[in-house]
Ligand code: DX5
């Protein structure tokens with residue numbers, strides 16, 4: 760089955776955001792992945808709510824918002840209002856993860872949990888059936904353009920086993936260093952959604968690159 764593709768706007772030209780979003784509208788992309796970094800949870804700052812709203816004003820694709828921030832709860836509603844269809848929070852940033860997931864669902868959004876490369880999928884055992892997606896980091900979060908971590912393949916297959924064991928419908932999203940070399944193998948291990956930033960936006964023809972990733 761062909762994966763859903765979520766190009767990461769982090770790799771776009773921020774001075775021409777409208778043009779970049781319109782390009783994604785014309786493409787086979789299924790989502791626009793929006794990376795929010797706070798300089799605390801991750802060692803980088805990207806952008807926040809006003810820029811997400813600006814993206815939404817032009818987007819014809821749903822926004823897949825990835826919150827790399829500590830204490831996300833007070834901001835969930837604002838991101839939902841800014842157009843987030845999926846809201847992913849980090850396992851490592853949420854001491855009351857179940858409550859945070861409930862809050863996301865209470866806003867009518869799909870709830871995702873993102874896990875860092877060192878975080879075992881077994882830690883999701885008690886929450887997996889409650890969430891709509893797992894955003895599995897295949898790089899250390901904070902920057903685009905990093906090298907894919909190979910251990911991700913076996914992690915995807917362990918997560919797929921957990922989802923099947925629990926009879927859950929949770930989708931597996933892979934985020935970081937995704938390209939044409941690893942996409943197919945990720946899909947065969949069980950990935951449903953592929954995030955791709957630099958591979959899409961640094962290519963000569965991003966629309967064609969998205970279409971190729973989709974046929975992985
Ligand atoms: C990393 C972000 C990713 C990033 C992916 O912290 O969460 O979504 O934008 O970019 P690439 O595809 O360049 O690794």
Ligand code: ZN
Pocket residue numbers: 767792793794825934954
């Ligand atoms: Zn991301």
